[in-house]
Amino acid sequence: MSLLVQKFGGTSVGSVERIKAVAEKVAGFHRDGHDVVVVVSAMSGETNRLIGLAQQIQEQADPREYDVLVSTGEQVTIALLCMAFKAIGCDARSYTGGQVCILTDDKHTKARIQEIDDSRIRADLSAGRVVVVAGFQGNDADGNITTLGRGGSDTSAVAIAAALKADECQIYTDVDGVYTTDPRLVEDARRLERITFEEMLEMASQGSKVLQIRAVEFAGKYKVPLRVLSSFEDGPGTLISLEDDNQMEKPVVSGIAFNRDEAKITLKGVPDRPGSASNILGLVAGANIEVDVIVQNVGHEGSSDFSFTVHRNDLKSAMDLLLSARENLGVAEVICDDGIAKIALVGVGMRSHAGVAALMFKALGDEGINIHMISTSEIKITVIIDEKYLELAVRSVHAAFEMEKEPEEQVS
Amino acid sequence: MSLLVQKFGGTSVGSVERIKAVAEKVAGFHRDGHDVVVVVSAMSGETNRLIGLAQQIQEQADPREYDVLVSTGEQVTIALLCMAFKAIGCDARSYTGGQVCILTDDKHTKARIQEIDDSRIRADLSAGRVVVVAGFQGNDADGNITTLGRGGSDTSAVAIAAALKADECQIYTDVDGVYTTDPRLVEDARRLERITFEEMLEMASQGSKVLQIRAVEFAGKYKVPLRVLSSFEDGPGTLISLEDDNQMEKPVVSGIAFNRDEAKITLKGVPDRPGSASNILGLVAGANIEVDVIVQNVGHEGSSDFSFTVHRNDLKSAMDLLLSARENLGVAEVICDDGIAKIALVGVGMRSHAGVAALMFKALGDEGINIHMISTSEIKITVIIDEKYLELAVRSVHAAFEMEKEPEEQVS
Numbered sequence: 033m034s035l036l037v038q039k040f041g042g043t044s045v046g047s048v049e050r051i052k053a054v055a056e057k058v059a060g061f062h063r064d065g066h067d068v069v070v071v072v073s074a075m076s077g078e079t080n081r082l083i084g085l086a087q088q089i090q091e092q093a094d095p096r097e098y099d100v101l102v103s104t105g106e107q108v109t110i111a112l113l114c115m116a117f118k119a120i121g122c123d124a125r126s127y128t129g130g131q132v133c134i135l136t137d138d139k140h141t142k143a144r145i146q147e148i149d150d151s152r153i154r155a156d157l158s159a160g161r162v163v164v165v166a167g168f169q170g171n172d173a174d175g176n177i178t179t180l181g182r183g184g185s186d187t188s189a190v191a192i193a194a195a196l197k198a199d200e201c202q203i204y205t206d207v208d209g210v211y212t213t214d215p216r217l218v219e220d221a222r223r224l225e226r227i228t229f230e231e232m233l234e235m236a237s238q239g240s241k242v243l244q245i246r247a248v249e250f251a252g253k254y255k256v257p258l259r260v261l262s263s264f265e266d267g268p269g270t271l272i273s274l275e276d277d278n279q280m281e282k283p284v285v286s287g288i289a290f291n292r293d294e295a296k297i298t299l300k301g302v303p304d305r306p307g308s309a310s311n312i313l314g315l316v317a318g319a320n321i322e323v324d325v326i327v328q329n330v331g332h333e334g335s336s337d338f339s340f341t342v343h344r345n346d347l348k349s350a351m352d353l354l355l356s357a358r359e360n361l362g363v364a365e366v367i368c369d370d371g372i373a374k375i376a377l378v379g380v381g382m383r384s385h386a387g388v389a390a391l392m393f394k395a396l397g398d399e400g401i402n403i404h405m406i407s408t409s410e411i412k413i414t415v416i417i418d419e420k421y422l423e424l425a426v427r428s429v430h431a432a433f434e435m436e437k438e439p440e441e442q443v444s
Numbered sequence: 445m446s447l448l449v450q451k452f453g454g455t456s457v458g459s460v461e462r463i464k465a466v467a468e469k470v471a472g473f474h475r476d477g478h479d480v481v482v483v484v485s486a487m488s489g490e491t492n493r494l495i496g497l498a499q500q501i502q503e504q505a506d507p508r509e510y511d512v513l514v515s516t517g518e519q520v521t522i523a524l525l526c527m528a529f530k531a532i533g534c535d536a537r538s539y540t541g542g543q544v545c546i547l548t549d550d551k552h553t554k555a556r557i558q559e560i561d562d563s564r565i566r567a568d569l570s571a572g573r574v575v576v577v578a579g580f581q582g583n584d585a586d587g588n589i590t591t592l593g594r595g596g597s598d599t600s601a602v603a604i605a606a607a608l609k610a611d612e613c614q615i616y617t618d619v620d621g622v623y624t625t626d627p628r629l630v631e632d633a634r635r636l637e638r639i640t641f642e643e644m645l646e647m648a649s650q651g652s653k654v655l656q657i658r659a660v661e662f663a664g665k666y667k668v669p670l671r672v673l674s675s676f677e678d679g680p681g682t683l684i685s686l687e688d689d690n691q692m693e694k695p696v697v698s699g700i701a702f703n704r705d706e707a708k709i710t711l712k713g714v715p716d717r718p719g720s721a722s723n724i725l726g727l728v729a730g731a732n733i734e735v736d737v738i739v740q741n742v743g744h745e746g747s748s749d750f751s752f753t754v755h756r757n758d759l760k761s762a763m764d765l766l767l768s769a770r771e772n773l774g775v776a777e778v779i780c781d782d783g784i785a786k787i788a789l790v791g792v793g794m795r796s797h798a799g800v801a802a803l804m805f806k807a808l809g810d811e812g813i814n815i816h817m818i819s820t821s822e823i824k825i826t827v828i829i830d831e832k833y834l835e836l837a838v839r840s841v842h843a844a845f846e847m848e849k850e851p852e853e854q855v856s
Contacts, residue, residue, distance in 0.1 A: 048500040088460040090527040101523035104516035111513035115502040
């Protein structure tokens, strides 16, 4: 029998009927003899409703009070879910983040978990109860309510699983697992049986929205096996775990992530001398703008072109900043392009297989897709292309690597 | 400068606009140099919304989880109210019941306050902050969330005022004070400048809904001056305090309370022997039915008639019980009447004035109103009459005692 931490997000508990369905599903595991801790989010729409109230009162909500406000969302869910357990004869008990001593730092609205005291949870599990914990929230050392930021419930679940040394942390969501790429874009995208923490992290940071990056980092750090499953259908989902050296067939690549959220900025005629790049990036970073892909090509006649991408929401402020500093930087021209998209091919298998980049670029080239920027890491190749080619690019790379097939059938 | 505890009920914080208005009002006191602790209820409608969700899940909500659920209502209000303070430049901090250690017993949904640790509140007041506390809730000794039952926010406010030895506990509501009787019924009902705890207690227990009985009891016990005021209009309201022996002019009577919630049960031909009354009432009390007015008239031929009133909601179960026990009790007949009303004339002044009952009964008699039952205490005379005469009775007693006039103008 296992100790399972099961997390259900806002959609999964979005109505009274769905809360009842969650209770039925979890009670099944409990009847089978498993110890179960359930972590839940606010009912979908509730957090936004609360934020809407706050916005009518204070333009920028006070962070401490924001946390007091929005943490009620999960508190409602834990109470209702426990009632649903009781209604079907399954003993259960609810806890807010503070009640099970989820200690965080004091960074309101984006706090980080520091410690969990699992004694209360363990006592209830021993007494045969299902334990229901409010995700997304904790208390700081002074007893103030804190929240972990959006998606923090995943992190709560992983942290609780780590504290309890749970056998598995199961994240129930509205998709039935992690796919090679978005099935809405590539019809024959395939659900992955398993994927490594590293790969999942790259997928998440590149735009795959199945799991929160922090939760994956946390799970990797504490080696908590994570499983993504559907709340609404039965199925094995996708297991996210350490790399398994004994796995017979390892795929070369696992997935393709992509996003359209970025814009490219190019500075032409950057003086070819030490400090140019850091001057430019320092300026941007100083305005709290995050930079993603960076490429520099040394050009001719002592100057070069320098390109990087930022979030589209940050494009205007980044451009304003750079244009007004253009002369000081000694740059000839600053131009931007918000018609781009980013594609990232991810896989731990590419470490040991040469030619992955070549195959990817060939697939794109065969379709006449021009690559603006390239950036590579040990297990990831990122390219920036024109946004209009995004669907075509993802499909052609997916097909080139035969990702629709199980790993053992792939040509590698 | 004073230390004030100000309580705002659900209607007073029923919308974002009203929450802002409360912040403005309280900030005025704060600017004038007063230390202010604000106690708030859930926004009107919110508690019922939450209970509605619970009822869709579990017919009889689990009491512990019910408290976890409904306590979110006040938590939302404290956060929004603090944001409203911050928005107008007034520093404020919110606390749930548990956060300021409002320790209660473990009787979920109707817990009683045992202790309050005021150190956190005092620290904030010293730092110049308005302190906002969620009413209606606390924690038991194991850290479980408890609620005090409906209307418990008044009790929270009084308990906090008692713990802080506040100068006044001000209950803001939708009426501008305590009246001699319900102004909807008697047009020239007069707002009372002051009333004693004892009188207010009798008024409340007799149907006046301005304040919760428990809050008045609590205030009386800890000698916390209570003031009832309007959230929406300025005005002095009504001060509820200890009897002031130095008051020059004391009114004979202070107010008339009434209600239509009761029904009368009469047992005819009750054996005239010791134990009869206790047998009957023991039966009723054993079914958890509360009995209000009790009257027994010793009759002729060794038997008597015995009457008492119960809440109308309990009438059917009380009658079922008594009818099935009729023979055992040796009672000839059990009849009931749910067409009655209760009127109570209240005033500490009647202790020292003879003839109050006579004047009251004359006023009723002059209008041809028959009195079914009479019950008296030191500061109260209660009568049961036909419900159809209620308005007429209240008006005629109000007029007979010239209650529309200030005390010094009354003929006594």
